[in-house]
Amino acid sequence: RRKRKPQDPNLAWCWETLIKVSRSYVLVIQQLPEVLQDPICVTYLVLRGLDTLQDDMAIPAEKRVPLLLDYYSHIGDITWKPPCGYGQYVELIEEYPRVTKEFLKLNKQDQQFITHMCMRLGAEMTVFLKRHVLTVPDLNLYAFTNNGPVAICLTKLWVDRKFADPKLLDREDLSGHMAMFLGKINVIRDIKEDVLEDPPRIWCPKEIWRKYLKDLRDIITPEYQKEALACLNDILTDALRHIEPCLQYMEMVWDEGVFKFCAVPELMSLATISVCYNNQKVFTGVVKMRRGETAKLFLSVTNMPALYKSFSAIAEEMEAKCVREDPNSALTV
Known part of the structure; x- marks a missing residue:
């Protein structure tokens, strides 16, 4: 420090x-x-x-x-x-x-x-x-546009300074997954604020929300609570598929400080998914992790075994929240 x-x-x-x-x-x-x-x-x-x-x-x-x-x-x-x-x-x-x-x-x-x-x-x-975000591939691209170039350039910096495996330069896809995971969490966390904009800023793909709602602005309307939660859980489940490539990336980072720089935001993002999952407060207020929980996660990330342990604990916490009635529960688990 x-x-x-x-x-x-x-x-x-x-x-x-x-x-x-x-x-x-x-x-x-x-x-x-x-x-x-x-x-x-x-x-x-x-x-x-x-x-x-x-x-x-x-x-x-x-x-x-x-x-x-x-x-x-x-x-x-x-x-x-x-x-x-x-x-x-x-x-x-x-x-x-x-x-x-x-x-x-x-x-x-x-x-x-x-x-x-x-x-x-x-x-x-x-x-x-x-252009608008209409499909899941559109969402992938949107999440990448705001973070991907940064992740790719930082990866080159790590490698140039001999802080990470040079093989990462041949795996821009892994840098992309690191970026997309963070980008999608921002979309989820800001969904209420974006929908309330005039005109609304809609980064949730129509391919997902149209399965549950006729108008995305209904996602913050109390009478559509069940549909809104199903939509939220669907988006969160889509974000989870980036976790395995993210872990592959972090396994190739050698320096402990750089590892922590990369790992902490990804771990916080997974914890945010767990807090947001099936949580109506996403549409009514601000959902944040408690400061004590954030500090605990921050201190827990020292190496890959510790990161796997933290990821596993959060995944188990999230699994306990899954409800059978949710259309995507089997895929989420």
């Missing part, structure tokens, strides 16, 4: 900002080898700017497309900041040149790594500004 606050005031600001926008991500970054901590902190803030641009609904989609495609070309420009910003990200965007200053202090290899990641991710992000 990082033992002290950076002496450089600008770098210190970057870490403080990271804590504000994603406290949980700070914890996993601090598990990395020290040589990677500052570059990954800067990487996260650069990508957060890109993600904020993608999600800024005040900018028409047709205007966001060229901005996303061109984002990577500006990240070394000290006079530039993303033309967006809302909510908790306003300060980050307003002070974005401070991120650029730290980006320019990185070595050329790390700068190229971040630039390539932004170029690839920005292009992927434009896809679903112009």
Whole structure:
């Protein structure tokens, strides 16, 4: 873990900002080898700017497309900041040149790594500004577009620094599964918020929700509680199929800190599935893990045997929640 606050005031600001926008991500970054901590902190803030641009609904989609495609070309420009910003990200965007200053202090290899990641991710992000999620393959692609390029680029970084098996470079599919699992959890967790948007942002595939509902907005309507839960459990069950490839990926990570950086978010995602499964509160409020449970899981991930033990415990907990009446219960189990 990082033992002290950076002496450089600008770098210190970057870490403080990271804590504000994603406290949980700070914890996993601090598990990395020290040589990677500052570059990954800067990487996260650069990508957060890109993600904020993608999600800024005040900018028409047709205007966001060229901005996303061109984002990577500006990240070394000290006079530039993303033309967006809302909510908790306003300060980050307003002070974005401070991120650029730290980006320019990185070595050329790390700068190229971040630039390539932004170029690839920005292009992927434009896809679903112009199309809807209708099928499960569409959902796979959507989940990949928001996380896949990052997972692939990070994998190359691990291998280049000799923190992971070089064979991972030939298995982009495993990086993709790591990304899709995280992406699908975000879709599930945010379903109420997205449905309430005007107009609704629908990332749940029509192929799934039409089996239970005539209109996805009915998923938050009390009289459709039974159908809504069946739909929720169907989406959750689809996400579970990524677990085995995720475990294969993590078996090929050598460094303990990098392993923890990769494993903790995946384990938290499985725990989130368990909390959300057959849980009506997904449609009425915010479903979160308790802080104590989160800390316990975080501390439990030290190696593959420990990870398998934690995965197994969560799977057993989820199996106990399965109800025979659910149309997908056999597949879930």
